[in-house]
Amino acid sequence: METALKVAFATTDMETVNQHFGSAKFFAVYAVDMENSELLEAAQFGELSQDGNEDKLSVKIDLLGGCAAVYCQAIGGSAINQLIAKNIQPVKVHDGSKIKDLIVDLQNEIKAGPSSWLAKAINQHKSPDPESFDRAQESRFDKMEDEGWDE
Numbered sequence: 423m424e425t426a427l428k429v430a431f432a433t434t435d436m437e438t439v440n441q442h443f444g445s446a447k448f449f450a451v452y453a454v455d456m457e458n459s460e461l462l463e464a465a466q467f468g469e470l471s472q473d474g475n476e477d478k479l480s481v482k483i484d485l486l487g488g489c490a491a492v493y494c495q496a497i498g499g500s501a502i503n504q505l506i507a508k509n510i511q512p513v514k515v516h517d518g519s520k521i522k523d524l525i526v527d528l529q530n531e532i533k534a535g536p537s538s539w540l541a542k543a544i545n546q547h548k549s550p551d552p553e554s555f556d557r558a559q560e561s562r563f564d565k566m567e568d569e570g571w572d573e
């Protein structure tokens with residue numbers, strides 16, 4: 423699953439998304455590609471309240487580094503901004519949404535043609551295509567030559 427995306431789910435039971443991002447006690451982190459998914463990590467946090475204390479967010483956001491998305495029941499504006507700054511897409515879902523169903527939906531979206539955030543995430547996790555790079559370099563040099571550049 424070398425081309426898999428990492429996604430996280432705010433959960434207490436490892437089966438449903440049932441937590442607010444800021445007060446989530448657990449995150450289930452999966453690797454997901456078009457055909458497969460694999461649980462990578464079950465991260466646990468202590469009892470956290472929805473008290474507006476944003477210091478607790480940095481630990482969670484650091485844990486989610488490398489994730490393309492985090493699915494949660496609710497999320498505050500500050501957390502959204504911090505996640506987006508780290509290229510992690512927050513996805514709000516209905517309480518009780520089943521993780522396995524969300525993974526299937528994500529896989530179907532990858533196959534059908536990803537939305538803009540998902541396409542961006544996929545491109546960030548792709549290894550560069552050497553042929554594409556070579557074509558871009560040739561195009562750049564062709565433009566320079568058209569402008570009258572000489573060696």
